[in-house]
Amino acid sequence: MTAAPDLAHLLKALADPTRLRMLALLDGRELTVGELSRALGMSQSRVSNHLRLLRETGLFAERRSGTSTFLRLAPDRGGALQDGLWNAIHSELATLAAHRKDLTRLERLLEDRERSQARLFDEIAADWDKIGADFATGQARQRAAACLVPRGMVIADVGCGTGYLARGLAGLVERIICIDRSKPMLDQARKRLASERPEAQVEFRRGELHALPLRAAEVDGLLAGMVLHHLADLGPALREMRRALKPGAPLVVLELEPHSQDWMRDELGDRHLGFESAFVARALERAGFESVNVEPVDDHYTPRPKRSKSTPTELPVYLVRAFAPRSP
Ligand SMILES: C[S@@+](CC[C@H](N)C(=O)[O-])C[C@H]1O[C@@H](n2cnc3c(N)ncnc32)[C@H](O)[C@@H]1O
Known part of the structure; x- marks a missing residue:
């Protein structure tokens, strides 16, 4: 100077x-x-x-x-x-x-x-x-869009794992309820989210998708990310989700396109190697959901095998959005 x-x-x-x-x-x-x-x-x-x-x-x-x-x-x-x-x-x-x-x-x-x-x-x-x-994680843009979510909503993230999806909404909605059958997964989610958010904003409940620990019409929205392919039968879980949603409230499913990575059955507990989006859409309609819409996303998932010699492969993903019926 x-x-x-x-x-x-x-x-x-x-x-x-x-x-x-x-x-x-x-x-x-x-x-x-x-x-x-x-x-x-x-x-x-x-x-x-x-x-x-x-x-x-x-x-x-x-x-x-x-x-x-x-x-x-x-x-x-x-x-x-x-x-x-x-x-x-x-x-x-x-x-x-x-x-x-x-x-x-x-x-x-x-x-x-x-x-x-x-x-x-x-x-x-x-x-x-x-x-x-070139953003490092892409979170800044996703968070910018998520900031438009109306306040006062109660959202459940079912099969939350470590709470990756819940993090995208925590602090923006009234409360987010993280649900998983695995205690260690819930512990990880708690570790991640509880350190960032006041207790009142995040809740952790252990339970199964076919018997969700949620009251009827308890939530204003539901996320089911990368979890349906772990289920033997989609029907009971989707009907549970519909029960837990308020009339007219949305469910968002994130799923994998069909693929041939057989090692994911053993190493990641996948029961289905992805689904046709039309199959998921039909299962949602059969469970009573309305306005079912497949939303393409420009993204893919690349799981890394630990034991198998398979090479990591990019697996395309998609979203399906559906709504609980307006009249119960
Ligand atoms: C692949 S992880 C996905 C985690 C998270 N949703 C994400 O997008 O990162 C699948 C999670 O679903 C849970 N899960 C699988 N089957 C379940 C079931 N029937 N009931 C409850 N949780 C289940 C697993 O414990 C695991 O934490």
Whole structure:
């Protein structure tokens, strides 16, 4: 950071209308030296000479980005220039025709900048999904969408495992009830969620999908992620889910497309190697669900075998959304 100049230096730097015009243009916005030259209608070398003198005052800050240097008035004008003097400079500039022309040129220049920024996105639109997939976990975007969920809802995550899905909604809804038959899984879920959320927001219940530890119409929504393929028979579990949902409330199922990874039966306890989405949709309708809809998702699941020699394979997934009947 530049040391505050003595008064004589500061006044010398300010004793030039061009330099005052420059400072006024850099007030509240960043400009490159090239843009500053265009706004002033002057050559870059003249602008650079003036900048050299101003640099010692600490009045402006510089930021390098790629090959460009961006200039702007330092916060609080680097402490060098009192408000009273700055206001006087502004009133003086307001009467200066040259400054008004600067502002007109600046406006055009900023419009050009905006247009070229917009063009940049026009050019990368076709590749954005690849560029934009660079988030580390994807949670930021999912959470952004999940934040729109109405407050006051009670949601159950059945076959919650370690509570991965529950985490996406915890803190946004009134309460989330995590249900699993496995105590160690529930312990993991508790460890993860209870440390992040107040007790009242998350509850853990041990139980079976075909006899859910939920009262009739207790919940406003239900998640069943990657669990149906563990069940011998979908009917009893889906009917239980319908019973636990309020009339008209939604159920979301996340499932695997049919696959041939036989090792998943032994190592992960899968009873079905995925399902056709139409099969799950029909099972939901048979269990009394309405408005059943398959929602394609651009994602896949890649389980890693521990004992089998099979190579990890990307398995496509899908969602099915369905609603409990409006009248019970
Ligand atoms: C593959 S994990 C999925 C966990 C979690 N939903 C997720 O998306 O990460 C399946 C979970 O379902 C549980 N599960 C399997 N069959 C169940 C049943 N009949 N009743 C209750 N939980 C069951 C397992 O204990 C396991 O924690």
